[in-house]
Amino acid sequence: MNNTFSDSSQIGTVATFSELIHTDFEGEKNALCWYRNLDGDFKEIVAQLSLEENITEVHKEDLLALQLSEKGNIAREIILKDLQLLTDFGASPALNLLKCYERDDEFDFISTDVYSFHVDRSPIATDTFLCTYHGAASDIIPNTQAEQKILIPEIRSKLKELYDGPEEEFENFLKENYFDLHYQLHPDAEPVNLGLGHLWRLAVDHPKQRVLPCIHRAPVENEGEYRLLLIC
Numbered sequence: 001m002n003n004t005f006s007d008s009s010q011i012g013t014v015a016t017f018s019e020l021i022h023t024d025f026e027g028e029k030n031a032l033c034w035y036r037n038l039d040g041d042f043k044e045i046v047a048q049l050s051l052e053e054n055i056t057e058v059h060k061e062d063l064l065a066l067q068l069s070e071k072g073n074i075a076r077e078i079i080l081k082d083l084q085l086l087t088d089f090g091a092s093p094a095l096n097l098l099k100c101y102e103r104d105d106e107f108d109f110i111s112t113d114v115y116s117f118h119v120d121r122s123p124i125a126t127d128t129f130l131c132t133y134h135g136a137a138s139d140i141i142p143n144t145q146a147e148q149k150i151l152i153p154e155i156r157s158k159l160k161e162l163y164d165g166p167e168e169e170f171e172n173f174l175k176e177n178y179f180d181l182h183y184q185l186h187p188d189a190e191p192v193n194l195g196l197g198h199l200w201r202l203a204v205d206h207p208k209q210r211v212l213p214c215i216h217r218a219p220v221e222n223e224g225e226y227r228l229l230l231i232c
Helices: 017-022 042-048 060-064 070-089 153-162 167-176
Strands: 011-014 031-034 055-058 094-098 127-134 139-141 146-148 183-185 199-203 215-217 227-231
Touching (some): 017 031, 042 070, 060 070, 070 127, 070 227, 153 167
Antiparallel strands (some): 031 199, 055 094, 094 227, 127 199
């Protein structure tokens, strides 16, 4: 197995779905990868699906209705199996055909859309699972190579100018508007691309989490190409 992630202290690699869900995050390790070199023609599936909006959820019935070649059918079976594995685990996976996500361009000094490096937060113990089957893939970054944007003096000062309330409620204002979830990379930062076909489990910020949440971002899409993404 030619594993391009094995040298990273942030990433743990596994060979089965069972290992993916049962391996604990620890230390700097807050991303787990079920490393796979998938067969099948995922591009054929994307070509036959219909994009209704910028993001269209693809259901099992939609996949089963496609008339596919042998390679396309292999790809379909892989997706259906992944959806079933995650459902049986208790997750709620969604398969999305993506043209693009909505952009947040309200301010020129901070953005809260998914193209910005950010972490996920949950009130309960959970993880983020994702797999890109086709199109541009997401990036992650070690926590040591990024800084929370609300701690950068220039950005914090501008956020305080936006805020109209008592000083003791400022931190709540940052959380309520998701400003505290977003990060700025250090000049020498080296993001890691998650690649195609691998099923990832990323650490989320929640009350029982023992590691730092995984900083990640959605990619800028390749022009004229849709993404096919499993996420939950």
